[in-house]
Amino acid sequence: MPESLRCVPPNAIIVGYDFSTGGVKALAFDLSGNTVAQVRLPTDLWTEGGVSELNLMQLEGQARAATRAIASELGTRVADWGTGGCGISATHHTAGRIDDRGNQVRRAICWNDQTLAQYHAEGLKRLGGQNRAKELTGGPWAVRYSLSHLVKDEHALSEADWRRTDGVVPHGPLAAGYLTGRFDVTSVSSAASTGIMDLRTNQWRKEMLDAIAKPEYRDLAWDSLPDIIDMNQPVGPLSDSVGLDASLPANCRPLVFPTLDDQAAGLIGGGAVEAGQVAIILGNSAVVNSSSARLPQSGTLDAMKLNWGPYLWMRCYSNGAQFLDEVAGKDWFKVEEAAKVPPLCNGTSVLPFLLSEPSVGVEAPRVEWHPANTENRAIKVRACLEALAYLLARAVREHEQAGQTVTRVTVSGGMAKSQLMCEILASALNRPLERLVSDEGPALGAAVAALAGLESHLRKHQGIAEPYTAADAVSAMVRFRARVDPRPEWVKDYARGQDVFERWLNGRRPS
Numbered sequence: 001m002p003e004s005l006r007c008v009p010p011n012a013i014i015v016g017y018d019f020s021t022g023g024v025k026a027l028a029f030d031l032s033g034n035t036v037a038q039v040r041l042p043t044d045l046w047t048e049g050g051v052s053e054l055n056l057m058q059l060e061g062q063a064r065a066a067t068r069a070i071a072s073e074l075g076t077r078v079a080d081w082g083t084g085g086c087g088i089s090a091t092h093h094t095a096g097r098i099d100d101r102g103n104q105v106r107r108a109i110c111w112n113d114q115t116l117a118q119y120h121a122e123g124l125k126r127l128g129g130q131n132r133a134k135e136l137t138g139g140p141w142a143v144r145y146s147l148s149h150l151v152k153d154e155h156a157l158s159e160a161d162w163r164r165t166d167g168v169v170p171h172g173p174l175a176a177g178y179l180t181g182r183f184d185v186t187s188v189s190s191a192a193s194t195g196i197m198d199l200r201t202n203q204w205r206k207e208m209l210d211a212i213a214k215p216e217y218r219d220l221a222w223d224s225l226p227d228i229i230d231m232n233q234p235v236g237p238l239s240d241s242v243g244l245d246a247s248l249p250a251n252c253r254p255l256v257f258p259t260l261d262d263q264a265a266g267l268i269g270g271g272a273v274e275a276g277q278v279a280i281i282l283g284n285s286a287v288v289n290s291s292s293a294r295l296p297q298s299g300t301l302d303a304m305k306l307n308w309g310p311y312l313w314m315r316c317y318s319n320g321a322q323f324l325d326e327v328a329g330k331d332w333f334k335v336e337e338a339a340k341v342p343p344l345c346n347g348t349s350v351l352p353f354l355l356s357e358p359s360v361g362v363e364a365p366r367v368e369w370h371p372a373n374t375e376n377r378a379i380k381v382r383a384c385l386e387a388l389a390y391l392l393a394r395a396v397r398e399h400e401q402a403g404q405t406v407t408r409v410t411v412s413g414g415m416a417k418s419q420l421m422c423e424i425l426a427s428a429l430n431r432p433l434e435r436l437v438s439d440e441g442p443a444l445g446a447a448v449a450a451l452a453g454l455e456s457h458l459r460k461h462q463g464i465a466e467p468y469t470a471a472d473a474v475s476a477m478v479r480f481r482a483r484v485d486p487r488p489e490w491v492k493d494y495a496r497g498q499d500v501f502e503r504w505l506n507g508r509r510p511s
Contacts, residue, residue, distance in 0.1 A: 112285070142195070
């Protein structure tokens with residue numbers, strides 16, 4: 001039986017912030033996981049020259065603006081937030097540089113920056129290859145990890161900027177810093193996505209900085225890393241400055257708990273905290289995550305660490321909803337006729353790589369149609385959905401090949417609102433999908449982790465020995481709607497389509 005809350009008041013509100021490259025959300029949840037207030041704000045990225053970078057002054061503004069807005073939306077319930085807490089989800093492998101005032105030295109380089117491959121290759125060669133990275137950290141160093149940023153900085157950043165940097169801080173801990181005034185700590189989850197933390201010990205590995213050529217820059221980078229803290233140790237309360245800006249009562253300064261990368265947040269927000277549980281997040285990127293007590297036994301899956309203990313196995317595809325929006329139109333979900341198109345779209349298919357996808361051997365954008373692009377909107381939409389389903393099925397198979405025994409698959413994110421997408425994916429996997437009541441997996445996950453941290457923190461101060469775990473918080477807050485089963489009449493068609501998709505990836509165009 002799940003452990004019940006003993007210390008957090010029953011009327012408490014937990015706010016989950018979700019900072020992404022597509023926008024910012026703040027959702028206020030009650031202790032049963034019901035959304036009681038929400039706000040959404042835009043994100044503007046710097047993309048000139050193939051980069052993907054976030055201005056940290058914008059991030060500070062987003063943190064403050066979201067807090068002002070959610071406090072206003074809570075109205076008379078804002079006092080209940082004072083007895084609750086705050087959790088933060090933010091994009092993995094995204095980090096910026098700040099000075100000792102918390103001001104920007106360099107914009108945050110984002111996970112989907114297309115300029116990093118050459119620097120990653122350079123640093124990996126200097127380090128001694130992936131086997132050396134796995135020896136030091138337990139997992140591979142992928143292109144998007146923020147260690148690649150440091151190699152790029154050696155080429156692109158002045159020595160003066162290296163020397164005035166006080167912290168190299170990931171996206172989530174930066175947001176937490178702008179909310180609390182404290183930038184000197186990071187979570188296990190955020191540290192794991194830098195490529196510098198040992199996943200087995202939750203400690204920084206200085207040897208990974210051998211990827212940087214200059215010894216003095218290695219030392220500066222080492223000195224700029226924040227301390228790694230436990231998930232139950234608060235970063236701090238909302239600062240007085242933020243509280244006054246949001247017109248919060250003087251006694252309403254909820255605690256902010258260590259942040260989660262969006263993949264970890266999506267995993268716990270999808271209820272996946274036990275080994276074998278897989279969470280598929282259908283957002284701008286398309287992600288397949290799973291929780292495991294051990295590191296992957298083979299393959300090239302990203303391996304990270306969860307704040308609550310287990311490892312996170314991840315396959316993150318850059319090509320998700322942004323591919324659909326660009327190729328099928330942002331209103332693709334309104335094309336009801338797509339549900340009437342038969343599986344395999346009467347022979348029309350597409351490769352869904354608006355951006356490169358090195359994990360499947362696609363080194364440059366590759367949107368290819370067979371036999372040709374179509375003007376039929378319904379066929380186009382369904383062909384795009386099928387292509388993404390094949391990509392996701394490929395990732396689930398990778399998890400299994402790496403040693404995962406899949407016991408449950410949950411699905412969340414904007415694309416999960418589409419019944420057709422879920423039915424296609426369930427049929428391609430030949431597995432039922434558990435669909436969340438909340439479509440906001442990362443924000444909910446941030447709130448769930450914050451609830452676990454808050455209850456544990458209060459129990460420690462009240463001398464209560466019994467633990468309150470992340471799984472207990474999931475039982476309280478995560479709810480599922482009716483599951484989506486495979487369509488039996490589609491399963492064989494999609495098995496055949498998957499085979500064609502794999503051969504196409506390897507250069508054998510469909511006949």
